[in-house]
Amino acid sequence: MNRNIVIRIDLEGRGYDVVVGEDELDRVGEWIRTNTNLRGRYALITDTNVGRLYSERVSKSLEKSGFQGVKFEVPAGEGSKCLEMVGRCVDRMIESELDRTSFVVALGGGVVGDLAGFVAAVFYRGIPYVQIPTSVVAQVDSSVGGKTGVNSVLGKNLIGVFHQPSLVVADPKVLLTLADREYYEGFAEIVKHAILRAPDMLKKIKPSSREGLTELIAENIRIKAIIVQEDEKELSGKRALLNFGHTVGHAIEQAAGYGEWLHGEAVSMGMMVALRISRKVAGLSKEEELKIKSLLDILKLPTSLAKAPSTDKLMNAMRKDKKFKGGKVRFVLVRKIGDPYLSDEVTEKLVAETIEELRAI
Ligand SMILES: NC(=O)c1ccc[n+]([C@@H]2O[C@H](COP(=O)([O-])OP(=O)(O)OC[C@H]3O[C@@H](n4cnc5c(N)ncnc54)[C@H](O)[C@@H]3O)[C@@H](O)[C@H]2O)c1
Ligand SMILES: [Zn+2]
Numbered sequence: 001m002n003r004n005i006v007i008r009i010d011l012e013g014r015g016y017d018v019v020v021g022e023d024e025l026d027r028v029g030e031w032i033r034t035n036t037n038l039r040g041r042y043a044l045i046t047d048t049n050v051g052r053l054y055s056e057r058v059s060k061s062l063e064k065s066g067f068q069g070v071k072f073e074v075p076a077g078e079g080s081k082c083l084e085m086v087g088r089c090v091d092r093m094i095e096s097e098l099d100r101t102s103f104v105v106a107l108g109g110g111v112v113g114d115l116a117g118f119v120a121a122v123f124y125r126g127i128p129y130v131q132i133p134t135s136v137v138a139q140v141d142s143s144v145g146g147k148t149g150v151n152s153v154l155g156k157n158l159i160g161v162f163h164q165p166s167l168v169v170a171d172p173k174v175l176l177t178l179a180d181r182e183y184y185e186g187f188a189e190i191v192k193h194a195i196l197r198a199p200d201m202l203k204k205i206k207p208s209s210r211e212g213l214t215e216l217i218a219e220n221i222r223i224k225a226i227i228v229q230e231d232e233k234e235l236s237g238k239r240a241l242l243n244f245g246h247t248v249g250h251a252i253e254q255a256a257g258y259g260e261w262l263h264g265e266a267v268s269m270g271m272m273v274a275l276r277i278s279r280k281v282a283g284l285s286k287e288e289e290l291k292i293k294s295l296l297d298i299l300k301l302p303t304s305l306a307k308a309p310s311t312d313k314l315m316n317a318m319r320k321d322k323k324f325k326g327g328k329v330r331f332v333l334v335r336k337i338g339d340p341y342l343s344d345e346v347t348e349k350l351v352a353e354t355i356e357e358l359r360a361i
Helices: 024-035 048-064 083-095 110-125 136-142 172-177 180-197 199-204 214-230 239-243 246-256 263-281 286-298 311-320 348-359
Strands: 005-009 016-020 042-047 069-074 103-108 129-133 147-152 155-162 167-170 328-336 339-347
Touching (some): 016 024, 016 214, 024 048, 024 129, 024 167, 042 048, 042 110, 048 069, 048 172, 069 083, 083 110, 083 147, 110 136, 110 147, 136 172, 136 180, 180 199, 180 214, 180 239, 199 214, 239 246, 239 328, 246 328
Parallel strands (some): 016 167, 042 103, 103 129
Antiparallel strands (some): 147 155
16 A cells, blocks of 8 residues: 655635555545535536546545545636536536535646636635645646636636645545656756755656655645645745746746646746746855756756747736836745745846846756
8 A cells, every 4th residue: 555645725714634655546536525514515526638537536436435526527628727618517507406515626737727726716705625736737736726817818717716625535546647747847846846845855856757746745835734724815925936937038928929838847947047047136046046956857858948039029028917016026036946935126127138048047
């Protein structure tokens, strides 16, 4: 029997357990019985890819523990993160006579997690939900922290609420079926967590094998949990540290047109910019910058900005995002790996110059 790890997320009155372990997918029902007070009928929301592979196992486990419910599959991909899909899910739940005693089970990557969490947050003014994240991004990042929501036609993640799950069950074995590009993409957030809080974790990132990931995933969840617990609703600025690499990363995603670069790929380039700026103004050493670059290279993540949109386009995207105030931007920098801070001294000029420099690599 493989060892599982249970992490408690402590949030006044809204605490929950995160279970990480191989084959835990078959024990979702048991975990809900023993670690939550959910007892009603469920709506299992998944996407077409994940549903085909794993929904049967989850439904069986729920049934074995005495739960009854319905399953909906949304089309795989970011396009499903929209209000129309929220409406469709809610309508189906009403038709299926689910009510305020019901709960949602989100089985899938970050798209399903964000969508289904939001559906749970608005159905009957809010019912509980369980996250079963199936991508690296979802397991180490999006399933913990309670940010749920969908995209507006005018921008990503602009519609949403904080709604913490009642339980998260992450089974690293499901990552075996992820396509290569999606698998490696998720490691950008793992590298980010290591840069922010856990320099020692860098050594544990062994991308050549998809086996034995339980410990690594659990460690990432602990890091995300610590930061979320300190600043659940992004009020004190501590949670903003999680934006390391994301200021430029988001601009790349947006300026290139969503879908061109995967989020993690754009964040990888964004982290390179943040590291270089950290070298210039925060005293980060060249060795540490290079250490991260080599790791991102091994992970097949882009470290040069040669193929990124033009610097003008990127700067415009950041301006539109209201990132710059008075020519300066709030930017997460690191003095050394493991020692991040939020700086408001980074100028537009410095960002533009650094992007240009990193094109030449
Ligand atoms: N809420 C948060 O805090 C937070 C944090 C980070 C990202 N996000 C959001 O997450 C989304 C990205 O998540 P994602 O990268 O998981 O994308 P995704 O959910 O679209 O999954 C990527 C692809 O992999 C497939 N897939 C997922 N798990 C699989 C598996 N085990 N086997 C085979 N295929 C599988 C999916 O069907 C999809 O085609 C974005 O919308 C982003 O905004 C949210
Ligand atoms: Zn991210």
